[in-house]
Amino acid sequence: MHDRIDGQTGYLLVKLGGSAGARFERALAPLGMKGRHVRVLEILRNDPRSQSELCQETGMDRTTMVAVIDELERLGCVRRERSLTDRRKHVVSMTERGGTALGESAVLLTQAQDELLAPLSAAERDRLHALLIRLYAQPPDPCAPLPPT
Amino acid sequence: MHDRIDGQTGYLLVKLGGSAGARFERALAPLGMKGRHVRVLEILRNDPRSQSELCQETGMDRTTMVAVIDELERLGCVRRERSLTDRRKHVVSMTERGGTALGESAVLLTQAQDELLAPLSAAERDRLHALLIRLYAQPPDPCAPLPPT
């Protein structure tokens, strides 16, 4: 009965993750951003960071990060300046415009999430959240080629 | 508190889906297959299909399907023959070797899934499964550019 991969928990996770991801990307489209941009902005919300720090915290590749910062800069959400203390580094800081964009993205994403979770009651959502947290906390196995961010 | 995207249910779903997908792909590597090959084999388990039927049922692109069938044929898991009733079609049918490969893949995938769900008790897994099913049953919104298979 349960030997078909289709319909198994793991498969459902993959499928739902994929469609959820697509949903979020679509939700952000009006801002001209993708998920990674938001994630970077979120990190920058409080303190500026160097690009390599951003890479570490997001798991993104350094070359990808260059492009993401480029785009955020072009949107006026972020400023890139040479560090005064270490002139190798670029200090990336969020602009005011970046802050409002981050706020807008939060609205859009929350809305998309609500659509996604629509079939569940509030209590069920909490239960789901708790279960996912448990899974997420699991130490990922060592040689895992993580999916691109 | 909950306004950070990080740690929200939707985000967790995306992240877990991604790492679960990677896990499954890795699990199938010893067979020289990816998830899509297994999915095709699974459909062929009972009855042969034409390639376009396989496309319909999997959502894969027709050109991608050509490659997948090519690879499955090269592995000896599948046979491609001109249909006698409609000579435009290729009837794709699973070989015996394909059957055993499908069995092996089921073992590997189940194992990977067990690792993935390790942090949860059996009861919790059932609850998670039930919740995911509810979400999965949700009619996907109309203009959804579904993620590649």
Added chain:
DNA sequence: ACGGACTATCAGCAGTACTGACGATCAGTC
């Protein structure tokens, strides 16, 4: 002052999924 390490950047590569075009075949119409 010098060798080694780190930072950001760029060009080029590999993988993926798709678009468009094509030959072969079918079904329906005249």
Added chain:
DNA sequence: GACTGATCGTCAGTACTGCTGATAGTCCGT
């Protein structure tokens, strides 16, 4: 039977993605 339009599988070329490797600039310890 010939013609038209549609379908099936295939392939070449395109667009996009994320990464590898190389490079210039900069720092730090000796």
